[in-house]
Amino acid sequence: MSDVPTIEMRGITKSFPAVKALRGVSFTCSKGEVHALCGENGAGKSTLIKILSGVYRPDSGEVLIDGVEQHFRHPQEALLAGISVIYQEFSLLPERTVAQNLFLGREPMKNGLIDNRAMVAETRRVLGLFGVRHRIEPETLVADLDVASQQMVEIAKAISLNAKVIVMDEPTAALNEAECEVLFSLVDQLRAAGTAIVYITHRMREVTRLANRVTVIRDGEVTASFDHVPAPDVIVRAMVGRDISEYYPEPATPGEIGSVVLSVSGGGNAALRDINLELRSGEIVGFAGLQGAGRTPLAMALFGAAPFTSGTMMLDGEEVRLTSPRDAIRAGIGMLPGDRKAQALFLMQSVRDNGMLTARSFASAVGGDGANRFTDIAGMNALLDQMKVRAPSYDQEMRFLSGGNQQKAIVARWLALRPKVLIFIEPTRGIDVDAKASIYHLMRDLARAGTAVMMVSSDLPEILGASDRVIVMREGRIAGEFGRSASEAELMLAATGETGVAA
Amino acid sequence: MSAQSLPQTETPKRGLPKINPVYVLVVALILAIVVMNPAFGEPTGYMNFLKRVTALAILSGGALYVIVSGGFDLSVGSIMTLTVIGSSMLASNDPNSTYWIIPLMLGIGAVVGLINGLVVSYLKVPSLIATLGMMITLNGVAFMWSGGAPRGYLPDTFRFFGRYNITDVPVITLLPVAVICLVVFGVILWWGMHRTNFGRMLHAVGDNPQAARLAGVPVERVRISAFVVSALTAVLAGVILGGRAGVSVNIGSGFELQAITAAVIGGAQLLGGRGSVPAAIAGALALEAIFTLLNLLGLAQPVRLVVQGLILIGAVALATYQRKRSGR
Numbered sequence: 001m002s003d004v005p006t007i008e009m010r011g012i013t014k015s016f017p018a019v020k021a022l023r024g025v026s027f028t029c030s031k032g033e034v035h036a037l038c039g040e041n042g043a044g045k046s047t048l049i050k051i052l053s054g055v056y057r058p059d060s061g062e063v064l065i066d067g068v069e070q071h072f073r074h075p076q077e078a079l080l081a082g083i084s085v086i087y088q089e090f091s092l093l094p095e096r097t098v099a100q101n102l103f104l105g106r107e108p109m110k111n112g113l114i115d116n117r118a119m120v121a122e123t124r125r126v127l128g129l130f131g132v133r134h135r136i137e138p139e140t141l142v143a144d145l146d147v148a149s150q151q152m153v154e155i156a157k158a159i160s161l162n163a164k165v166i167v168m169d170e171p172t173a174a175l176n177e178a179e180c181e182v183l184f185s186l187v188d189q190l191r192a193a194g195t196a197i198v199y200i201t202h203r204m205r206e207v208t209r210l211a212n213r214v215t216v217i218r219d220g221e222v223t224a225s226f227d228h229v230p231a232p233d234v235i236v237r238a239m240v241g242r243d244i245s246e247y248y249p250e251p252a253t254p255g256e257i258g259s260v261v262l263s264v265s266g267g268g269n270a271a272l273r274d275i276n277l278e279l280r281s282g283e284i285v286g287f288a289g290l291q292g293a294g295r296t297p298l299a300m301a302l303f304g305a306a307p308f309t310s311g312t313m314m315l316d317g318e319e320v321r322l323t324s325p326r327d328a329i330r331a332g333i334g335m336l337p338g339d340r341k342a343q344a345l346f347l348m349q350s351v352r353d354n355g356m357l358t359a360r361s362f363a364s365a366v367g368g369d370g371a372n373r374f375t376d377i378a379g380m381n382a383l384l385d386q387m388k389v390r391a392p393s394y395d396q397e398m399r400f401l402s403g404g405n406q407q408k409a410i411v412a413r414w415l416a417l418r419p420k421v422l423i424f425i426e427p428t429r430g431i432d433v434d435a436k437a438s439i440y441h442l443m444r445d446l447a448r449a450g451t452a453v454m455m456v457s458s459d460l461p462e463i464l465g466a467s468d469r470v471i472v473m474r475e476g477r478i479a480g481e482f483g484r485s486a487s488e489a490e491l492m493l494a495a496t497g498e499t500g501v502a503a
Numbered sequence: 504m505s506a507q508s509l510p511q512t513e514t515p516k517r518g519l520p521k522i523n524p525v526y527v528l529v530v531a532l533i534l535a536i537v538v539m540n541p542a543f544g545e546p547t548g549y550m551n552f553l554k555r556v557t558a559l560a561i562l563s564g565g566a567l568y569v570i571v572s573g574g575f576d577l578s579v580g581s582i583m584t585l586t587v588i589g590s591s592m593l594a595s596n597d598p599n600s601t602y603w604i605i606p607l608m609l610g611i612g613a614v615v616g617l618i619n620g621l622v623v624s625y626l627k628v629p630s631l632i633a634t635l636g637m638m639i640t641l642n643g644v645a646f647m648w649s650g651g652a653p654r655g656y657l658p659d660t661f662r663f664f665g666r667y668n669i670t671d672v673p674v675i676t677l678l679p680v681a682v683i684c685l686v687v688f689g690v691i692l693w694w695g696m697h698r699t700n701f702g703r704m705l706h707a708v709g710d711n712p713q714a715a716r717l718a719g720v721p722v723e724r725v726r727i728s729a730f731v732v733s734a735l736t737a738v739l740a741g742v743i744l745g746g747r748a749g750v751s752v753n754i755g756s757g758f759e760l761q762a763i764t765a766a767v768i769g770g771a772q773l774l775g776g777r778g779s780v781p782a783a784i785a786g787a788l789a790l791e792a793i794f795t796l797l798n799l800l801g802l803a804q805p806v807r808l809v810v811q812g813l814i815l816i817g818a819v820a821l822a823t824y825q826r827k828r829s830g831r
Contacts, residue, residue, distance in 0.1 A: 305717060329719040337717055344718070347711070353703055365700055365704070366699050367699065
């Protein structure tokens, strides 16, 4: 029976009112293998997984588990058949303990009461199976765990349900480098134990590191399927549908890098210490480091949202004291936050209103459009056109746009004000390959036009590919400074502090 | 750019342009009233209806400012009461007093709105609680001021806005001053909400306050302004209501929830970020039309309360359901 794949999906087709989401997609995954499922956002990966897990039913096609045809009508049925899906947004209850989450809905009973001791013991056993017992206590509240540990609890839950198939939907999206490594070794262990793993990602590094097989979906169809792991550019081409020449733009030439626009000396606050840095016009400076190293607090300090309490900050040669985002914007500093949905987007407002908000905030309150030189409808439309924001109309509400287009509209918000310094935090998180490339080119165009660009990112290839200079932070301090020719390993060493400060 | 190029995004339904269902509802209710009571189709019938609804309609437009900013203002009913009681106490039958009383009342209203806004913005008290406290306080103030029983009358100059009808108008025969007030203040509120930078900032603050702050919106100032607008419309509504109905001790009570109900019937998002002034005014018309219908059916005040409560729950449930079904 070993030649029967654990899951086999044949000719799956699924339509939604507006779109045909999947067309004749076939996909298999066998015991003890990791099958990477790649594709841009909106390609149909999630729809396929939702059909596998019983959330949707296919219009046509069949799903076979261990060679037997199944018609799941509810996710619970798929779960009982041994299929666990770990979504990007976790299904854990934050105010319950790890053990309670693991046994949610199937608590062991003893004398009519929940057998807490058995629950904790079993949880400890499952966590021990993949060596995370030391970092997660069964009686900790899930809300008190970091994201990586929460993900491990999800995986432990799948294991304790005796899942034959574990589907992981972009599991590294919220993890830092060290946590990714823990996850990868966990995937290795699951594979060795004979679990079939469907691993959804668009990060090539993870495909190379983990996969046995690769399937690429684009626009609802399988565009490529490999029984081995091909070179990354082959996969990317299948995902995007064309060559991406110049994925990263050319770096700045020495002549393009101008004078110092912003400098900080001895800057510090609750999260930062001894910050000395200079940002120059025409230059993109990448900020690398682990989660919690102080990169976002530094961006927030420069932007006035969580100001420095010590040290001095100079802008264009004059000392400035920025105590609110309004101060910073007035002084010529803009920022694109990392958590777009929580910190940047107005989902119920139109694309155009999202783009114009900052300009309007600095115009007369009772004025309408055209109240100042930035609140110009035609100008904003031109900017959105220039940014190639794809929307049926700029009157469309923001929530209907894809992540990449939302990000571009937010960039337009800042472009309208022509800032001297523009800070990007995780500018390409959650957006597809094609849109990523255009964000990199946009940052370069801005730099060429004289803006000083600061980019905070957790994606090391991105840091090295898009920056002219890299600053690594650790524990609230600047731990090192590198040119763009540095290696990922050098940056990691500086970020984790395993060697002295590199030059 | 064509919608076909966006396979992964939802495309708006084609065909009929989107019409807010509240307008259909108003037309249907008015037709129902006319069928049951043909006299309503006469100018005196519908003009009296509009006159009766004016206070609530203006109030709903103002309450919408706070709702769109992501808050609630429960103090507006008590501001109306205070306006009527205070004006009657101060007027002491002097017709000329109106010219300073109304500006004074607007001043008091602005101060009340300012306090509401400051408490919500800087002391971080949830608006529901802050304005509930203000409501109780102001009801107490009005009670103390009147000494328990209203004395004095509102002079005719004061009552002009709520009561007076301009007669011998061509085509419509009579035109209540209240209806002119409704149109004038309705247009001002519409302009402020939908045509100014302030209005756009108000939407942004209600949609996502954290993002608004990071986008440079002066969030506190915007919130405070919303409470001031709301309180000012409550004074105006009080002047018109007092003019129409005269003085009584708890004349404004219940209006705060009627205004919120009207805004919600008009499609306002209760947690902020979305709302339309014309639709909120139409919501007020719909609510008043429902009350009129209940009256025609011979159902009394208690039924009115039950219906109002059910409408509030139903409208919010419907809006939530539609939002959920639209996918996000």
